[in-house]
Amino acid sequence: MTITSATASTEILTDRLAALRGERDQVRAESLIVATGDAADRATNVEATIRLQLLDERIAAVEKEIEESRRRRHTDGVVSVGDVVTLDLGDGPEKYLIGSVETASAGVDVVTPSSPLGRAIVGTRVGDTVTYKPRGGVTLEAKVLGV
Numbered sequence: 001m002t003i004t005s006a007t008a009s010t011e012i013l014t015d016r017l018a019a020l021r022g023e024r025d026q027v028r029a030e031s032l033i034v035a036t037g038d039a040a041d042r043a044t045n046v047e048a049t050i051r052l053q054l055l056d057e058r059i060a061a062v063e064k065e066i067e068e069s070r071r072r073r074h075t076d077g078v079v080s081v082g083d084v085v086t087l088d089l090g091d092g093p094e095k096y097l098i099g100s101v102e103t104a105s106a107g108v109d110v111v112t113p114s115s116p117l118g119r120a121i122v123g124t125r126v127g128d129t130v131t132y133k134p135r136g137g138v139t140l141e142a143k144v145l146g147v
Contacts, residue, residue: 009082010069012103017062024055062102079121079147081113086146087121093145098122117142 031048069082079085079098086093096111097103098118103110111118120132121144129143 016102020059027051077126088143
């Protein structure tokens with residue numbers, strides 16, 4: 001998926017939130033079986049309850065991320081969470097969204113702020129070149145071409 005603006009991050013998260021809520025509704029409807037039957041029936045209900053809890057946690061995390069993105073201040077030319085950045089990782093310009101795993105699950109090329117590359121570029125300015133270590137013994141460079 002191609003992204004063109006920083007506001008796309010909030011839109012992607014809002015769409016992701018709607019999808020998670022829909023998935024939760026579906027799991028909840030499937031779990032509303034009567035607590036009778038054999039052990040297999042009851043096990044299905046337990047699995048659904050666990051899935052509901054996990055979905056509730058993901059929904060809460062996305063809601064929090066959307067709220068934080070609305071309060072976040074942005075400085076022009078400085079890489080921030082929610083920005084679409086153009087990076088040169090050695091193979092020419094590539095665009096990435098600085099965002100969460102939830103935005104990545106929407107099919108967007110994402111650099112998470114807690115990844116080695118994300119930690120290296122968040123707070124840098126256009127034109128900066130940074131080094132980062134994606135794994136032990138490997139050091140790479142990235143140049144920030146645009147925000």
